Amino acid sequence: MRTHQLNKPSKLYRSVNTTTRHRSNNPGAEYRWERNRKKVGEELQAKRETMHGRQKRGRDYTPLFHFLIKQIGKSWDDIFSEVCGRLDTTKPVFWLVALHEHQRRELVCIGESSFYPGLFVDGNxxxxxxxxxxxxxxxQVTCRCCTHTYIGEPVPQLD
Incomplete structure (x- = not known):
């Protein structure tokens, strides 16, 4: 048994297979064409850049959302510091958590049919x-062909 992995907290995201059938890779623009459009002063830097894109595709942040919901009632500073060490980027945190009053939503839809309660950080x-x-x-079930979920549990469809 490896002792250095026992104390390491688990990641709050999963890698998703994006090469399966019927799954879009969200290809975006070709970076190789963008790389050669650099200005003359930046030419040296452009030639040293890699062909790797800047997007991280194939991430499922469901474990993060479940973790945040379990943390309701606790200090935001403690929660956020723990989350930062267990994520590749902090953007998905703010899909669910509103820091400002105008950003608050009672129900948050992630993807096409996965719903979670909206969260916020209060004055304390x-x-x-x-x-x-x-x-x-x-x-609200918008189509009958999809399985809508609320915190991972299927939502019953109205007939």
Whole structure:
């Protein structure tokens, strides 16, 4: 057994296979064409840059969202410092957590059909749920072909 891995906290995201059938890789623009459009003064830097893109595709942040929901009522500074060490980027945190009042939403849709309660940081620096009375019944099913979920649980479709 490896002792150095026992104390290491697990990541709050999963890698998703983006090369399977019927899954878009979200290809975006070709970086190789962009690389050669650098200005003359930046020519040396442009030739040293790699062909690797800047986007990180194939990430599933469901473990992060579940972690944040379990942390409701705790200090935001403690939560955020732990999250920073377990993520590749902090952007997904703010898909769920609103730092300003105008950003608050009762229900947050991640992707096409995965819903989570909206979270915010109150004046005392505590992570709170925007509307604690929200349940899976409040999710509006927009199409019958998709399975809508609320915090990972399937939402019943109305007939």
């Amino acid at each position: 620096g505590i992570l709170q749920q925007v509307n604690p009375s929200i349940t899976g019944k409040d999710v």
